[in-house]
Amino acid sequence: MSITVLRPATTNADHDWRLRGNCLDVDPDVMHPDDRNHFGEQEAKKICAGCPVATQCLKESFDLRDWHGIRAGLTGNERRNLDPTNPPKRCKRCNAQFVPRLDTQVRCRTCARLADGNRAKGAKR
Numbered sequence: 001m002s003i004t005v006l007r008p009a010t011t012n013a014d015h016d017w018r019l020r021g022n023c024l025d026v027d028p029d030v031m032h033p034d035d036r037n038h039f040g041e042q043e044a045k046k047i048c049a050g051c052p053v054a055t056q057c058l059k060e061s062f063d064l065r066d067w068h069g070i071r072a073g074l075t076g077n078e079r080r081n082l083d084p085t086n087p088p089k090r091c092k093r094c095n096a097q098f099v100p101r102l103d104t105q106v107r108c109r110t111c112a113r114l115a116d117g118n119r120a121k122g123a124k125r
């Protein structure tokens with residue numbers, strides 16, 4: 001009797017690009033900072049900077065609808081909101097890449113939130 005071995009549809013060759021990623025030897029936790037960990041987000045984005053396979057990584061994120069962690073220098077929200085007619089900008093405060101919701105937006109969400117918090121504190125005084 002012969003045994004049929006089922007193999008996954010993908011082959012190792014499909015994932016070779018991963019072996020060229022800047023994050024190959026990086027602890028996966030570093031690439032998946034908590035939502036409110038702005039410093040961790042920036043550190044992960046630095047690892048993606050200049051990654052030779054960022055295009056493949058971004059494509060896979062879209063294909064799998066994977067919005068977890070930092071990929072191609074973008075957070076999940078930034079990738080989800082990525083739209084060719086609405087390209088990412090650099091935050092005027094922290095220089096992180098972010099996807100603006102309005103043309104006039106010049107700060108990333110985290111920096112905008114911080115600025116709002118500081119304004120609210122100032123108003124209480």
Ligand code: SF4
Pocket residue numbers: 018021022023024031047048049051052053054057058070071072073
């Ligand atoms: S773009 Fe970032 S997350 Fe993707 S492979 Fe490169 S370093 Fe890793």
Ligand SMILES: [Zn+2]
Pocket residue numbers: 091092093094095096107108109110111112
């Ligand atoms: Zn910022």
